Amino acid sequence: MTVVRLYEANIKRLPNEIGYLKQTRMLLLYKNDLKELPKDIGTLRRLEFLNLDWNQLQHLPPEIGMLDQLKTLRLRNNCLTSLPKEIGKLKLLESLRVAGNKLTELPDVIGELKCLNELNVFNNRLEQLNVNVCKLTNLRILDIANNRIRELPLEVAELRNLSRFFRNGNPWDNPWTSHYSIPQLLRRLETGKNSKNLWYFKRGFMVIGILAA
Known part of the structure; x- marks a missing residue:
């Protein structure tokens, strides 16, 4: 595997020439001072692992969607306020x-990432979990803790x-949402899906409350 290690190097800007590294499969850029990525990042078509943790990225270029071999994308501790719709093109992620x-929200295209088995959005400003996340049936790890x-x-x-x-650290309407085990929680929600006696629905979402058995 071709690995390019440029982490902890005080890099503020990537040159467009980064696109010349076309054989790169793993690119490590964590702990730098990057505020943006060049469009040429999209030419790294063999890239499978991209680590951009601990930078100052404010947005991702649409060209990120061209990385169709990407399996792992790490963007922790940046300044992102949104994810581009092109992220839905990362079919192998x-x-x-x-x-x-x-x-503040996840794009609807999040549901197109059918290979996704880990989604970590800990410590953001999400006010709801996009219902399309629920289409990710291969998901094994989901971290939505410390949101809204x-x-x-x-x-x-x-x-x-x-x-x-x-899921702790959210202002749940009912505390059992964070205290139940995963099997208990899923059973409770499944009961809600099948029940005709839910207390309240709003746009396909349930205000967590007591469900009919």
Whole structure:
């Protein structure tokens, strides 16, 4: 595997010539001072692992969607307020970590990442969990802790492969949302999906409350 290590190098800007590294499969750029990525990042078509943790990125270029071999994308502790819709083109992506940013929502295209088994959005500003996350049936690890989420989509019950679900640190309308084990939580949500006696629905979301058995 061709690995390019440029981490902890006080890099403030990547030159367009980064596009010449076309055989690179792993690119390590964490702990620099990058505020943006050049468009030529999209020419690294063999890239499988990209680590951009601990930079100052404020946005990602649309060309990020051209990295169609990418399996791991790490963007923790940057300044991102949104993810581009082109991220939905990363069909082989297995792990997406964007903890410690300023995201207020996840794009609808998140549901197109069918190979994703890990999604970490810890410590952002999410006010709801995009219901399209519930289409990621291969998801095993989901971290939505330390956000501003008050309710869960009932469709979370479809995530039957979940083995780790971190959700503490949110202002849940009902405390059992964070205290239940994963099997208990999924059963409770499944009951909600099948029940005709839910207390309240709003745009396909449930205000977490007592469900009919």
